[in-house]
Amino acid sequence: xxxSRYKIFExxxxxxxxxxxxxxxxxxxRKEAVEIVLEAWRHHQRESALQILGFVVLENHLHLIxxxxxxxxxxxxxxxxxxxxxxxLLERRGEDVVLRQLKAHKSGHKTESTYQVWQEGSHPQQx
Numbered sequence: 186x187x188x189s190r191y192k193i194f195e196x197x198x199x200x201x202x203x204x205x206x207x208x209x210x211x212x213x214x215r216k217e218a219v220e221i222v223l224e225a226w227r228h229h230q231r232e233s234a235l236q237i238l239g240f241v242v243l244e245n246h247l248h249l250i251x252x253x254x255x256x257x258x259x260x261x262x263x264x265x266x267x268x269x270x271x272x273x274l275l276e277r278r279g280e281d282v283v284l285r286q287l288k289a290h291k292s293g294h295k296t297e298s299t300y301q302v303w304q305e306g307s308h309p310q311q312x
Contacts, residue, residue: 193257193309199238200256200309204264205246207290207301210283212271213244221270222247225263233259250312260307268302 193200206212213219219242229235238250253259275284284300291301 191306191308191310193311195311196252196254196256199236199250199252199312201312202249202251202260202307202309203246204249204260204307205304207304208286209245210286210290211244212283212302213242213247215274217274218271221267221274222263225267225270229253229259229263233262235259256309264303268300271302272300 213222222242226235226237226240230237233253233255235251235253235256238252240247240249240251272284272287275287287300287302291298292305295301
């Protein structure tokens with residue numbers, strides 16, 4: 186997903202968000218990958234006043250209804266942390282095929298990393 190016109194402006198309202206794995210790879214068929222995301226959300230609920238009103242995790246993307254005082258930065262932090270943790274998980278498990286796919290789907294401008302886990306953006310829609 187490329188950068189778009191969808192932005193988070195009024196943080197007092199909840200937003201419907203979609204986070205998608207690059208190439209629609211089925212990363213969340215692994216229980217440990219789902220737990221990484223859940224733990225990141227729990228952390229930000231405690232530390233960043235993230236309120237989660239609803240969510241669903243599917244095999245290659247997730248939907249979330251949430252709000253937070255600094256929602257854009259919370260989402261950025263969550264995606265950054267979970268990407269690193271998911272890559273570490275895949276490396277520990279020796280899942281070289283999936284790692285090669287994450288590398289192949291990496292955007293060209295992301296020169297600081299070997300892999301890309303999440304598509305850019307979250308298509309926030311204010312509710």
